[in-house]
Amino acid sequence: MNYYFPLHLNGGNRGCEAIAKGSAIVLGEKKESLIGLSSNIELDIRLGLDKYVTMVPQKKWSYFQRLNMIIFKLLHHDFYVRRCKEYAITYNSFLDNISTKDVMISTGGDMMCYNDNQVIYTVDKIKDKGIKAILWGCSMGEENLTPRKFEALKKFDIIYARESLTEKFLLSKGLNNVICYPDPAFILDPQEVELPPFFSTNSVIGLNISKMILKNDSSLLEDLYLLIQYILDKTDCQILLVPHVLWKGQDDRLLSNMLFEKYMSSGRLHVLDSTRYNYCEIRYIISRCRFFIGARTHSIISAYSTCVPSLALGYSIKARGIAKDLGLDDILIVNSVEYKNGNLLKSFEYLMQNENIIRTHLLTIMPKYKNRLKEVKGVINYLLK
Secondary structure, three states: OEEEEEEOOHHHHHHHHHHHHHHHHHHHHOOHHHEEEEHHHHHHHHHHHHHHOOOEEOOOOOOHHHHHHHHHHHHHOOOHHHHHHHHHHHHHHHOOOOOOOEEEEEOOOHHOOOOOOOHHHHHHHHHOOOOOOEEEEEEHHHHHHHHHHHHHHHOEEEEEHHHOHHHHHHHHHOOOOOOEOOOHHHOOOOOOOOOOHHHHHOOOOEEEEOOHHOOOOHHHHHHHHHHHHHHHOOOOEEEOEEEEEEOOOHHHHHHHHHHHHHHHHHHHOOOOOHHHOOOOHHHHHOOOOOOEEEOOHHHHHHHHOOOOOOOEEEEEHHHHHHHOOOOOOOOOOOOEEOOOOOOOOHHHHHHHHHHHHHHHHHHHHHHHHHHHHHHHHHHHHHOOO
């Protein structure tokens, strides 16, 4: 039996890298039995993913396929129907290799927070052939559900929710195929690298910012400026901006560089060159921070897993759910969707005042929390019998 991962995409999103590596460890299979589709195989090899998963390059579109796609879009106006044509070109040759002895693992679990997409297409395609499928690391709430998604959810043999808010929501919809365990990335160990020199002289506050949390509310950006100025005025800490997604259109470096230029004269703001580091190396750097403030889920998971007192800039159910399951106070999740002026600074002040309490709490609960991931393989084997 092999496990197929059609929705890995590539490690330009370090969260995708984290899920692939963590999933390989959780499943406990040799890499020959774990087969992932990569849209940037050179990058994935450089990040070391090929040591965990057998990577298969995504086929490039031919000229005629591109031309056909343009014509198809002119004739069809339904967004999902148009996307399905693209998905067929991208995924069908990979999905055709999966047999009824195998399992498809849809690692695009939090993609269910967004528009109808390839999570639906791929499970529809393989269930027509009677192949088992797992939705892996799923996060979603009522606001994300569509009729197409609901039908897709029913087709999965197992839905692995990564936090209890999603589990509760899915169970409320009458789904009986749901299990709940931590995100597989929690199982990864930091990989030691040489730290930037400013780590040796001052405490460092890590900061990951995504345009996803700023798209609805400029007041959060204004409060982010106030927070940075507060840190510069009231502490002697250095600030390290940590880009975590480097994809075109979602690149964290754009905001990071903008903030760096704004505060460059302070000499205390720095941008990590994340292109030089894989996920576990970035985790090590985050682990050496005194505090961490993160928007990207897998950046904040690195902080939590290494017991760094942290503030999540949450834009979806996944941030709230993970923090809840870790027993963290609500004030440590800044709601970026319904943001209220002053909340960011208020939460950061709470973080500083309760630094030792939060760190001790994480040190106490984290071993047991991570240890739950050792149960996943046995549960999956039992449920797929």
